[in-house]
Amino acid sequence: MQNLLTLAPEMGLTVLAFLVLMADVVMKGRSGRTLIYLAIVAAGLGLGLLALAYNDPAHYQGVGTLWAVDPLSLFFKVLTLGATLIVLVLTLEYRPPEEHAHPGSYAALLLFAAVGMMLLVSATDLLLIFLALELVSLSSFILVGFERGNKKSTEGAIKYYLIGAFSSAILVYGISLFYGAAGTTRLVDLPQMLGGGAQPMFVLACLLITVGFGFKISMVPFHLWVPDAYEGAPAPITAFLSVAPKIAGLAVMLRVFTFLVPHASLDLTALFSVLAILTMTVGNLTAIFQNDVKRLLAYSSIAQAGYLLIGFVTGDTLGREGLLLYSLAYLFMNIGAFAVVIVVGNEEGYSLEAYDGLGRRNFGLALVMFLFLLSLAGIPPMAGFIGKFYLFAAAIKGKFYWLAVFGVLNSVVSVYYYMRIAYHMFFREPRTLEPAPVGPALFSTLALTTIAVLLIGLYPEPFLGAVALSAQFLPLPPLP
Secondary structure, rough: OOHHHHHHHHHHHHHHHHHHHHHHHHHHHOOHHHHHHHHHHHHHHHHHHHHHHHHHHHHHHHHHOOOEEEHHHHHHHHHHHHHHHHHHHHHHOOOOHHHHHHHHHHHHHHHHHHHHHHHHHHHHHHHHHHHHHHHHHHHHHHHOOOOOOOOHHHHEEEEHHHHHHHHHHHHHHHHHHHHHHHOOOEEHHHHHOEEEEEEEEHHHHHHHHHHHHHHOOOOOOOOOOOOHHHHHOOOOHHHHHHHHHHHHHHHHHHHHHHHHHHOOOOOOOOHHHHHHHHHHHHHHHHOOOOEEEHHHHHHHHHHHHHHHHHHHHHOOOHHHHHHHHHHHHHHHHHHHHHHHHHHHHHHHEEEEHHHOHHHHHHHHHHHHHHHHHHHHOOOOOOOHHHHHHHHHHHHOOOOOOHHHHHHHHHHHHHHHHHHHHHHHHHHHHOOOOOOOOOOOHHHHHHHHHHHHHHHHHHHEEEEEHHHHHHHOOOOOEEEE
């Protein structure tokens, strides 16, 4: 194995996840809050190891046998692990951790999913991509159905598992065709091997592999599992699934189909453009009819994947930077919105009516939710506007005018259903005048995400600089 040190964050986090799992066995769930805190410390140490990779690129960045650790992969590793850390903090107040049957298993599964995503964004071999996807999927299946007494949780987990198993089978078949056409599962040296043009079987293999990626990012038509899984999962897990796997899936698509095997060389750009348009349109139009906030945000997350796919389709530097910037903004605005959902859901449930009069019960909470909704809709000067501006600019620069047009039209449509929540918060009479309580963990999460959404929107220069530095691939010479 070459350059094993470049995977130090993944190896360290794996060891820590096993320690949390063993602590759950030893403590037998007697102190769920302690186990969640242990997982938070583990995720924080993982971020510390990623900081080493940034500060010492000579030792912690490079090309291994199956992976590449470069600025792009480090950026997405920080995002996915950061999302995991925030979700663990949210879990502290979703409900008392002691109520979970196995709080350590819950926390360890989140950490294992994070490890899978970190491996995924660095993978340059289809075998590692498959193993990483399966690690993420298996952890996610269990987490969705973690509330075994909740029928919706069980139903969502079963649907998620069945569709996930089907997409994995298609992915494996695509990998086998890929190996038959190219004679290898390595993606690094394909430009030299396929200089004469892609064979039909090779193109078919790439299409089947896309199915596995499309399932993970909830791209239409591979999105059918999303609403039921998101509705039934514990609210922190819904927040996690709506952000981290989607970002990781787009990262691996970006590496594979814009750098290693460019989709333009396979004549698949038009297909991916259509899928991007369908994803944002189906997500937005279906969200209009939802009366459950978790399902509404589930369809919203499908639409957000469509916007992110614009940067993937263009495939140029501006498109990559737009995808990275919008991924950063999406992490904060979507997890922030779900933090509010947890506050309201703990007391009133997840229907739209639960938000009636929230502005009178807790004006600050309603205000930050309104800011997150504005950002998701792409209204200036929120972070979401800056990210969409870059994505649409990349589409226009690359002459993908229809992508830009549909992106703008879909953003206009999304304003309607986001403002439905705002209408209930500010213009409906409250069902109760008791204030909605916000604990310290939720307060800190809301403060962090609100500041980030406002700061990225109002003062984007530092973030644009970080994104420009991160949107780079290491040169990948053919491996012997």
